[in-house]
Amino acid sequence: MRSRxxxxxxxxxxxxxxxAQNIALVAEHLYTMDAGPQGGPGVVLIRDGKIEDVRQGANxxxxxxxxxxxxxxxTPGLIDTNTTTGISxxxxxxxxxxxxxxxxxxxxxxxxxxxxxxxxxxxxxxxTYGVTTLQVAPGPRNPIAGLAGIFKTAxxxxxxxxxxxxxxxxxxxxxxxxxxxxxETYGATRKAPVTRMKTAEIIRGALLQAQQYxxxxxxxxxxxSDPAKEPALEPKVAAxxxxxxxxxxxxxxxxxxxxxxxxxxxxxxxxxxxxLASVTEGYLIRERIKQAGVPCLVGAIMQPLESLExxxxxxxxxxxxxxxxxxxxxxTGYVAYxxxxxxxxxxxxxxxxxGLGMEPALRAITISAAKMLGxxxxxxxxxxxxxxxxxxxxxxxxxxxxxxxxxxVQGAVxxxxx
Amino acid sequence: MQRRKCAAxxxxxxxxxxxxxxxxxxxxxxxxxxxxxxxxxRILPITSPPIAQGVLVIQGGKxxxxxxxxxxxxxxxxxxxxxxxxxxxxxxxxxxxxIGIMGNPTVADSQDGNEGSGPVxxxxxxxxxxxxxxxxxxxxxxxxxxxxxxxxxxxxxxxxQTAYVKLRxxxxxxxxxxxxxxxxxMANGTNPKGYGSRxxxxxxxxxxxxxxxxxxxxxQQYKAKWDAYAKAVAAKxxxxxxxDHDLGLDAVVQVLDGxxxxxxxxxxxxxxxxVLRLADEFHYRVVVHHGTExxxxxxxxxxxxxxxxxTMIDSPGGKPETxxxxxxxxxxxxxxxxxxxxxxxxPITNSRMLLRSAALAVRGGMSExxxxxxxxxxxxxxxxxxxxxxxxxxxxxxxxxxxxxxxxSVYTHxxxxxxxxxxxxxxxxxxxxxxxxxxxxxxxxxPAGAAQ
Numbered sequence: 001m002r003s004r005x006x007x008x009x010x011x012x013x014x015x016x017x018x019x020a021q022n023i024a025l026v027a028e029h030l031y032t033m034d035a036g037p038q039g040g041p042g043v044v045l046i047r048d049g050k051i052e053d054v055r056q057g058a059n060x061x062x063x064x065x066x067x068x069x070x071x072x073x074x075t076p077g078l079i080d081t082n083t084t085t086g087i088s089x090x091x092x093x094x095x096x097x098x099x100x101x102x103x104x105x106x107x108x109x110x111x112x113x114x115x116x117x118x119x120x121x122x123x124x125x126x127x128t129y130g131v132t133t134l135q136v137a138p139g140p141r142n143p144i145a146g147l148a149g150i151f152k153t154a155x156x157x158x159x160x161x162x163x164x165x166x167x168x169x170x171x172x173x174x175x176x177x178x179x180x181x182x183x184e185t186y187g188a189t190r191k192a193p194v195t196r197m198k199t200a201e202i203i204r205g206a207l208l209q210a211q212q213y214x215x216x217x218x219x220x221x222x223x224x225s226d227p228a229k230e231p232a233l234e235p236k237v238a239a240x241x242x243x244x245x246x247x248x249x250x251x252x253x254x255x256x257x258x259x260x261x262x263x264x265x266x267x268x269x270x271x272x273x274x275x276l277a278s279v280t281e282g283y284l285i286r287e288r289i290k291q292a293g294v295p296c297l298v299g300a301i302m303q304p305l306e307s308l309e310x311x312x313x314x315x316x317x318x319x320x321x322x323x324x325x326x327x328x329x330x331x332t333g334y335v336a337y338x339x340x341x342x343x344x345x346x347x348x349x350x351x352x353x354x355g356l357g358m359e360p361a362l363r364a365i366t367i368s369a370a371k372m373l374g375x376x377x378x379x380x381x382x383x384x385x386x387x388x389x390x391x392x393x394x395x396x397x398x399x400x401x402x403x404x405x406x407x408x409v410q411g412a413v414x415x416x417x418x
Numbered sequence: 419m420q421r422r423k424c425a426a427x428x429x430x431x432x433x434x435x436x437x438x439x440x441x442x443x444x445x446x447x448x449x450x451x452x453x454x455x456x457x458x459x460r461i462l463p464i465t466s467p468p469i470a471q472g473v474l475v476i477q478g479g480k481x482x483x484x485x486x487x488x489x490x491x492x493x494x495x496x497x498x499x500x501x502x503x504x505x506x507x508x509x510x511x512x513x514x515x516x517i518g519i520m521g522n523p524t525v526a527d528s529q530d531g532n533e534g535s536g537p538v539x540x541x542x543x544x545x546x547x548x549x550x551x552x553x554x555x556x557x558x559x560x561x562x563x564x565x566x567x568x569x570x571x572x573x574x575x576x577x578x579q580t581a582y583v584k585l586r587x588x589x590x591x592x593x594x595x596x597x598x599x600x601x602x603x604m605a606n607g608t609n610p611k612g613y614g615s616r617x618x619x620x621x622x623x624x625x626x627x628x629x630x631x632x633x634x635x636x637x638q639q640y641k642a643k644w645d646a647y648a649k650a651v652a653a654k655x656x657x658x659x660x661x662d663h664d665l666g667l668d669a670v671v672q673v674l675d676g677x678x679x680x681x682x683x684x685x686x687x688x689x690x691x692x693v694l695r696l697a698d699e700f701h702y703r704v705v706v707h708h709g710t711e712x713x714x715x716x717x718x719x720x721x722x723x724x725x726x727x728x729t730m731i732d733s734p735g736g737k738p739e740t741x742x743x744x745x746x747x748x749x750x751x752x753x754x755x756x757x758x759x760x761x762x763x764x765p766i767t768n769s770r771m772l773l774r775s776a777a778l779a780v781r782g783g784m785s786e787x788x789x790x791x792x793x794x795x796x797x798x799x800x801x802x803x804x805x806x807x808x809x810x811x812x813x814x815x816x817x818x819x820x821x822x823x824x825x826x827s828v829y830t831h832x833x834x835x836x837x838x839x840x841x842x843x844x845x846x847x848x849x850x851x852x853x854x855x856x857x858x859x860x861x862x863x864x865p866a867g868a869a870q
Binding site for chain 2: 089090091092093121122125126281283284286301302304305306307308311312313314315316317320335337338339340341342343346349350352353354398399400401402403
């Protein structure tokens with residue numbers, strides 16, 4: 001039993017020990033996901049962990065000095081825009097669950113960086129399905145849940161990794177949860193919030209306080225930063241001050257249409273830079289979302305829908321939102337039971353087959369995701385100068401019967417199909 | 419424009435309702451006596467080679483002929499349905515489901531799978547808790563499931579009697595497959611140990627096994643009493659006294675008599691071996707369900723001719739005993755000569771996604787032939803229903819699917835689902851479509867122009 005886990009880890013580790021080399025990815029169907037045409041033959045040249053050049057065409061020969069990896073389909077590394085993988089461990093026992101600090105409805109000062117375990121089985125597992133970058137976010141139970149971060153799933157430094165080696169960006173978002181999660185967490189013992197109105201009040205109250213706090217500090221700085229008059233530091237409020245100033249984007253996790261609407265109401269009221277996560281009933285109010293100009297991190301659709309607020313989930317959600325002109329990415333989110341993680345590739349496949357189409361679905365988990373997270377300078381497409389994060393498939397990436405052949409993170413092969 | 423759109427939706431809604439009433443009509447309707455011919459499709463009969471240009475002839479809810487175009491005679495006056503470019507396969511048999519008993523939406527009121535008042539419940543019948551109006555049943559037909567083994571949950575060592583049903587009808591009587599009594603649900607490993615957290619038995623795997631052994635020993639004694647009574651009656655012994663009936667033990671005796679197959683939830687390899695140990699000891703018929711680590715003891719299963727009803731899940735974990743789940747387990751079982759069926763364990767995997775489970779097994783190395791059998795004839799065998807369902811053969815129930823393409827492709831959709839010659843799902847119907855994709859409760863507000 002343990003042997004198979006060890007085997008997986010060894011499989012991940014051995015190729016990594018080769019370190020970053022000069023690699024030429026030779027594809028029959030190259031999906032760079034940049035602005036140009038997609039799916040033709042081409043070669044991606046990788047040097048020192050970065051993409052040195054991309055050459056399209058059938059007769060391009062890889063230059064000398066590059067290790068050649070051939071594949072039927074080559075895509076950028078996949079990007080999961082909202083997940084608890086890494087902080088919600090595979091065993092699903094109290095010992096490995098660190099995603100919900102459900103002791104206070106406002107835990108704005110907690111940071112996923114301090115819960116993340118890169119050695120967790122699932123954290124390594126998702127890399128074998130092509131995920132090279134993910135935004136790890138606190139779970140769905142607190143109205144104000146804490147700070148998300150963006151991390152690589154592996155890298156040249158494997159197998160001995162620390163969180164800090166994997167960071168793409170910390171404090172990438174502040175998570176606010178709407179709907180059933182908060183009220184069921186606290187309502188059962190008659191603590192606030194018991195209702196959706198209280199959840200909204202808690203969030204609005206905290207944001208108002210953060211505005212006042214920011215004003216106080218701004219005033220103090222304006223008036224000469226006199227150490228004797230320095231305002232008291234309040235970590236939770238300070239974390240939210242970065243949200244009201246737009247430094248930290250807000251991520252509103254909401255399922256029911258009216259909860260999505262409440263999130264938009266709050267986002268508008270406080271002029272937040274924000275996005276919507278899960279958005280199960282987003283398709284029902286897509287005009288409102290479009291009007292608000294908010295990007296959507298569309299929730300995984302294949303997990304058991306164990307709540308009222310997800311009862312109207314549809315496989316067509318991503319397609320309907322995209323057709324309305326709303327930027328969409330796909331997130332695997334939260335899973336409470338078996339299986340403990342959704343697979344981004346498979347969730348995108350369902351969207352692809354239900355109206356979104358192959359190329360837009362691939363876009364949702366690569367370049368669109370990177371743009372939403374503000375990391376498109378490094379990731380999301382196979383473009384000159386970006387991180388050499390790529391996936392090699394033996395067939396259409398979304399076909400159930402295709403295989404991930406190789407995964408590269410920053411030029412290092414982090415997974416090779418046994 | 420907006421209003422006209424609304425009217426169209428209302429019309430289609432009515433159409434859908436009408437269609438569902440038709441599908442609820444008793445099997446002996448006059449229409450059933452007419453002949454339906456579906457032709458032009460690639461037909462996968464499963465127990466015989468694929469037919470490139472096939473013809474399927476149906477009458478009275480049964481298949482009367484299946485074969486190559488030109489070689490099957492088409493009766494005069496038959497209704498003809500053209501299925502050119504499509505693929506036809508048998509209706510899917512889900513050997514492990516909780517639709518109707520763990521209902522939709524998931525609120526406490528609709529959850530009747532686990533009688534958590536005691537770990538040994540042989541007297542319970544799933545059929546007394548299944549809600550035929552549960553939307554999950556209609557959702558399942560949109561995924562191509564036509565026959566299901568609906569079971570109590572895995573919270574108990576012996577969870578109760580399962581029900582073998584067709585996914586049609588407004589009452590359990592219409593759903594139940596005539597002549598069947600269902601199986602017996604058992605479970606070991608993590609889930610029944612839930613009692614332990616309340617300080618009740620079982621708290622350990624050994625107690626789970628002891629409880630199972632205890633009920634079978636009791637049933638053996640009970641059976642001996644009845645056997646003795648029957649013998650005395652046969653010998654015209656006037657002093658013979660009829661033993662008292664026991665609802666639970668009656669059902670366990672059916673297990674001992676081989677009339678009721680045990681469907682045993684189990685994950686870890688050592689738990690699978692406990693299942694086999696008990697079955698060896700009491701000589702009952704068993705199917706290993708989930709079988710997450712069953713491939714580790716594949717030879718033990720193969721030599722006993724015990725099959726596995728596998729739940730294909732996407733990633734490891736959720737609980738420690740499923741940490742070693744792997745897409746390659748079904749392939750390893752196949753290689754060892756173990757028959758593998760795929761189940762939904764709905765709600766663990768969605769009933770719309772059972773074709774996908776077989777596809778993932780192929781990704782893991784299984785042959786496409788075994789994967790398709792794992793959706794059809796193998797689960798039928800695990801329910802003693804192979805004489806009726808699981809393949810397209812003359813004389814079997816006319817349960818079949820019309821698919822838009824290859825069965826294991828992500829881009830393929832179930833177009834139509836037929837049970838005993840009646841269409842129960844049609845993707846062309848806007849209401850049915852919302853069961854296939856989602857949003858059936860908000861159909862009037864569902865935006866048009868999505869995915870078609």
